[in-house]
Amino acid sequence: MHPFRVTASEMVRRAHSLLPGGLRVAFGLVVCALALGASPVLALEISTTSLAAGTAGVAYAQSIVGANGTEPYAWSVAEGALPAGLSLDGGTGEVSGTSNVAGTSDFVVLVQDAVGDTASRAFSITIAAAAPAALTFEVQPSAVLAGATMSPAVQVKVADAFGNAVASELVSLALIGSGALTGGGAVATDGSGLASFS
Numbered sequence: 001m002h003p004f005r006v007t008a009s010e011m012v013r014r015a016h017s018l019l020p021g022g023l024r025v026a027f028g029l030v031v032c033a034l035a036l037g038a039s040p041v042l043a044l045e046i047s048t049t050s051l052a053a054g055t056a057g058v059a060y061a062q063s064i065v066g067a068n069g070t071e072p073y074a075w076s077v078a079e080g081a082l083p084a085g086l087s088l089d090g091g092t093g094e095v096s097g098t099s100n101v102a103g104t105s106d107f108v109v110l111v112q113d114a115v116g117d118t119a120s121r122a123f124s125i126t127i128a129a130a131a132p133a134a135l136t137f138e139v140q141p142s143a144v145l146a147g148a149t150m151s152p153a154v155q156v157k158v159a160d161a162f163g164n165a166v167a168s169e170l171v172s173l174a175l176i177g178s179g180a181l182t183g184g185g186a187v188a189t190d191g192s193g194l195a196s197f198s
Contacts, residue, residue: 044069044113046121053126056100056162060086064093064123069113078120080107083127095125102129102164129193130160132169138194153198158189165193173197 047067054060066073075093082088085099088109104126112118138155154173158166166189173184187195 042068044111044117044119046109046111046119048121051095051123051125053128054083054099055128056102056130056160056164057098058130059096059098061094061096064088064095064109066093066111066113066119069111069117069119070115072114074112076110078108078110081105082107083125086125099127100162102127102160102162129164129166130162132158132166133161134159135171150198153196156195156197158193158195165189165191167191167193169193171195
């Protein structure tokens with residue numbers, strides 16, 4: 001047996017020669033061939049997967065991008081909220097502004113294309129505290145006898161220019177004048193910006 005191949009044009013010619021209504025049959029064959037070779041339709045999606053962190057007091061700008069839809073797109077925040085001071089451009093999908101509040105904000109962005117298809121994705125943006133700018137006593141030193149443990153413990157807070165707590169800053173405590181203080185060596189501030197000495 002010899003291999004052979006029948007092309008679409010050959011199928012059309014055979015349909016014409018074998019059937020009186022061959023024109024319609026041939027048309028159906030061509031349509032089927034085109035449909036089988038068509039590319040699959042992709043659904044509208046938000047292709048951006050994450051957004052960069054920011055810093056308090058520093059201008060922020062990040063774009064959220066859509067794909068596979070019919071432009072123009074309309075963007076909105078469906079759930080949650082952006083960090084204070086930031087906003088989402090409904091026409092471009094850009095998140096921009098300046099936030100002075102440190103912390104993490106979780107939210108869901110919704111995009112709708114020109115034919116009404118929608119897609120959504122969850123995001124989060126973390127705003128870090130700015131550089132240390134202020135050092136204050138949360139608990140003032142009290143009068144104690146020599147050799148006694150300070151009680152309550154002295155607490156010092158480190159904050160940036162916007163009042164956000166600054167973590168992991170080293171703080172030392174020392175006496176002014178005569179005498180010696182033990183336990184006043186460098187202590188790193190915690191997540192609340194506090195360093196304690198006792």
